[in-house]
Amino acid sequence: EDKVVQSPLSLVVHEGDTVTLNCSYEVTNxxxxxxxxxxxxxxxxxxxxxxxxxxxxxxxxxxxxxxxxLSSILNITATQTGDSAIYLCAAxxxxxxxxxxxxxxxxxxxxxxx
Amino acid sequence: xxxxxxxxxxxxCKSGTSVKIExxxxxxxxxxxxxxxxxxxxxxxxxxxxxxGSKATYEQGxxxxxxxxxxxxxxxxxxxxxxxxxxxxSFYICSAxxxxxxxxxxxxxxxxxx
Numbered sequence: 077e078d079k080v081v082q083s084p085l086s087l088v089v090h091e092g093d094t095v096t097l098n099c100s101y102e103v104t105n106x107x108x109x110x111x112x113x114x115x116x117x118x119x120x121x122x123x124x125x126x127x128x129x130x131x132x133x134x135x136x137x138x139x140x141x142x143x144x145x146l147s148s149i150l151n152i153t154a155t156q157t158g159d160s161a162i163y164l165c166a167a168x169x170x171x172x173x174x175x176x177x178x179x180x181x182x183x184x185x186x187x188x189x190x
Numbered sequence: 191x192x193x194x195x196x197x198x199x200x201x202x203c204k205s206g207t208s209v210k211i212e213x214x215x216x217x218x219x220x221x222x223x224x225x226x227x228x229x230x231x232x233x234x235x236x237x238x239x240x241x242x243g244s245k246a247t248y249e250q251g252x253x254x255x256x257x258x259x260x261x262x263x264x265x266x267x268x269x270x271x272x273x274x275x276x277x278x279x280s281f282y283i284c285s286a287x288x289x290x291x292x293x294x295x296x297x298x299x300x301x302x303x304x
Contacts, residue, residue: 110292118283118295119234164233177224178293182233 099165213284220286
């Protein structure tokens with residue numbers, strides 16, 4: 077059974093701090109890893125990682141995949157209160173059909189205090 | 191960008207009644223739509239995978255007769271919660287994919303059964 081584990085489950089930091097969120101996976105026929113940010117409604121897409129060792133960056137957020145360690149990290153530098161959210165990672169398997177089911181981790185609840 | 195809408199965003203119904211939730215892809219044709227359920231402070235749990243024109247594939251433990259899914263067109267899937275009970279109260283989220291690996295999420299529907 078495919079499994080995705082995130083740590084920590086929750087994290088409280090102050091504005092300006094840097095945080096690192098972890099995601100590890102055990103997925104048969106792994107293809108990609110996705111990171112999402114979820115505030116009050118549905119998740120919004122952050123990154124898709126397919127190749128190991130290549131960092132993806134968007135503003136203060138960056139992420140990298142390590143296929144040897146079966147893991148990924150999401151870094152947020154100079155955190156702001158608006159970064160407070162649940163961060164979800166999800167693994168995508170290779171699929172011969174059109175349906176590519178995601179396996180989600182439990183999420184990391186990040187709270188950034190002013 | 192790809193936009194997915196859900197309707198209604200919030201619904202309150204009495205125990206024993208049925209509720210229909212719509213999921214629409216607004217600017218692309220969704221060959222596959224997914225339905226998720228999310229309880230407070232928990233991650234998304236996949237309920238079913240829906241391909242246009244065919245029967246939905248349900249995850250283990252999800253009752254097909256209780257959660258009716260119809261994917262009648264490439265832009266619309268519906269989830270009907272039949273004979274709803276208070277334990278069905280949850281946040282229901284759909285996502286849609288064209289042919290790629292990225293899923294676009296709808297804004298979610300908050301269902302409260304009294």
